[in-house]
Amino acid sequence: MLPLNPAIDATFRPPVMEARRWLEGVSFPPERPLINVSQAAPVEPPPESLRRAMADALLSRPDAHLYGPVLGRPELREAVAANWSRDYGGTIRPAQVAITQGCNQAFCATMQTLAGPGDEVILPLPWYFNHKMWLDMQGIRAVGLHCGQGMIPDVAEAAKLITDRTRAIVLVSPNNPSGAEYPAQTLRAFFDLARVRGIALIVDETYRDFDSRAGAPHDLFVDPDWGDTLIHLYSFSKAYRLTGHRVGALIAAETRMIQIEKFLDTVAICTSQIGQIGAAWGMANLTDWLAGERAEILTRRRAMEQGMAGLEGWRIKGCGAYFAWAEHPHDIPSDQLAKRLVAEAGVLLLPGTMFMPAGDPEGARHVRIAFANADAAGIGALVERLQTFRT
Template sequence: MTFTLNPRFAATFPPPVMEARRWLDGVIHPDDRPLINVSQAAPVAPPPEALRAAMADALMTQPESHLYGPVLGLPALRARVADEWTRSYGGTVQASQVAITSGCNQAFAAAIATLAGDGDEVIIPTPWYFNHKMWLDMQGIHTVPLATGDSLLPDPDAAEALITPRTRAIVLVTPNNPGGVEYPAGLVHAFYDLAQKHGLALILDETYRDFDSRTSAPHDLFSDPDWADTLIQLYSFSKAYRLTGHRVGAMTASVKRLAEVEKFLDTVTICPSQIGQIGALWGMENLGQWLAGERAEILDRRAAMAEGFPALDGWRLLGCGAYFAYAEHPYDLPSNEVAQRLVGAAGLLMLPGTMFMPEGSAGGKRQMRIAFANIDRAGVQELFRRLSNLSI
C-alpha cells in the first residue's frame, strides 16, 4: 500500500519533547537516583482544589458547558482578559480585540494563517521555540533565523537587514522560550517600531508573562492608540493556572484580524473547551494571591539556578528566567549526544540546543535547555550535584 504524505510534513522534524521521551526507553533509574525531568516547560501538578471544584460544578450544573460555544471564546473571559491587559499594560484593550484559543500554540498557528502563505517569510530570533518553526515548515513558510549571540537578545538593526518583500511578520517570545531572558521594554518597542515602519506584524508571545521578574509592565505597546495595526499578542492560561490539558490560550489583535482568525478556528476546533475557559475565568477572578505565590516560587527556583552555575566547572549560563535556564555545556560532543548520555549517566532528561536552532548551527551543538519549573530549590541543587559529578 502506498503511503501518501504531504512533502511539507515529511520535511518537518518530529516533536522534540516526544523524541526526548523515547530516550527513556529501557533505561532503569535506581531508587536513590530517580529521574529528574527538566525537558518540558509545563506544570505537572493539577490546578488548585478550589479551581477544580469550580470546573466540576460547571460540568454538573451548567448544561451549556457541554455544547459548542462562541468560536472566539466566552464573552466573559474575553472581557476579563481585555480588562486585565488594560490595567497591567496601560492603554486600552477591548473585549472585541481578544480571542480565546485552544492553547497558545493554536493562537500562533491562527495568527500565521492570517498573515502568510506559501513562500512568505517570518523572522524569528534563535534559539527559537521549536513548535513555531514546525508550524511554519508545515505551511511552506520560510523561517528566517535572527541570531542573538551570547546575550540571547535580538538586535532590531540585524532584523531589519533580513526584511525582504516576502517578509510578513517578526516573532518575539518574552520571557523567552527556550532562552529564559526577559526582553527589555525598550527592545520590544524598537521591534514594534521596526514592524510598523515596514508594514509587518509583530507577534509577541507572552506565554510566561505571569512569571516575569519585573514589577513594572514588560512593555507599553498597548498604550499606542493604533497598536492593533501592528501588534498580535499571544498568551497561555496553561502555565498560570495549571490548565495544560484543557488547552486554553488567547490572542489579542485587531477586530478585523480576529474576523479572519474566526475562519481558521471554526474549521479546526469550532470553539475552545468550555470547561477550560470556565476554569481560566474563575482563576483570573479568584486566584490572584495564589498566582503571586506561584510566581514567587518560580523566581526562587530561577535564583537557585543562577546561584548554582558559577560553581559548575565548564558550564556557562546564557539566559535564565520564567521556566528556563539556557546554558553552554563543556563537552566535545554535540548537545544532542550529550542530552542522550545524560539520561543514563546522570538520570537527567533535558533538551539539546540542536532542537532550538537551525540545522547545523554551531551554537546549538554547545547549548542545553533546562526547564526547571517542576523541580524545587532542593531539586535544583541535586541537578547541579549530578552535573558536577558527571563524566562523559
C-alpha cells in the first residue's frame, strides 16, 4: 500500500460534499422539492453585463489566456487598495494586496507563512470547517474559543488560550457559520491583544458586502502600522457570483508578500485571468447592482429571523450575511437530525457537528442554515417543514 500523509488522513472529509451524498437514492416529488440550505454560495450566474465583459476579454485580450503576475493583475490590486482605503479610512497600497484563488487559498497562503507543525492557531467556535481542515493538514493545532452572547468571541477568554506556540487568532465577520457581525470594539480589542502578544490577527471578511451595518465595520486599517499585526482576507465570489472563477484577496504587510508570493507560485502560479478581469470590472461597474444584492440578502435575513421566532422549540443564536445558527429542540444529535431531515422533510442543511470539535455538545445541539438561495417564500416553506418534522 502506498504511503499516506497522516496529517491529511486525520482531518475530516469536505462537509458540503459529505452532505450531498445524503441525497443519493432519495427522491423529491415535484410538489415538494428539496430545500437546499447547505452551501453558502450563490447558485445564479453573474449578471449578464459582467458575463459579457468577461466574454469580451476572452475573445479580445491575449493576456487573458496567459500566466499573469503571481500576486495578481495590477489593475485589480490597485482597485482593491483604493476601495479598501476609502471604505476603511486607512492607507492600503497595491503592494500590500495579493489576489488569490478564492478566499480559501488566501487563508492557506497566510497560514503557510505564519505557522508550522506543532504551532497553534485560535479559532472561535463554531469554526469555518475549511480553516480547521487546513490547519489539520499542516499539523497545526486548532484551539477552539467558545463564543458568548450573540455568538461574539470574548477577548479575555481568548487571552487565556494564548501560549508560546500560538501564532494567530482568526476572526470571520460576518461569521460563517453563525452569521454574527462582530462589533468594531471587539475587533479592536482582538487587534490590541494580538499586537501585545506578538501574534497575527487574521480577519476574514468574505461576507462584508452583506453586513447589515452602515459604514466601515472596523477601524483597524486606520492604524498606520496595521501591517505589523493584521492580515485581511476577502472573496469576490459572493459579491459578484464568481464562485467558479476562484478570485479572492489577501491584504498584508509588504514584507509578508514576499513569503505569500512563494506559496502562490508553487500551488497555482496565478489566479484565473478571466476571473480577475471580471472582479475588476464588477468593482468598477456594479456598485448599484451589488447594493440591490445586499438589500435582498437583508430581506431574507429578516424573513429567517421572523420565521424562526415562531418555530416552536427552535432558537436562533446568530443570524447574518448568508447564515443562521440555530439550536434545535430534538432529542437526537444534529448529525442524525440532518440526515433524517433529508429523507423525511426534504431539507438539506448542515449539522453543528461539522463546525465544532468532535464530542463538543454544542455541535450536537445546533445546525447551520445557509439561506442566501432561499427567497422569502422558500424560507417560509423551510420553517413549515421544520415545524412539522417529528423525531
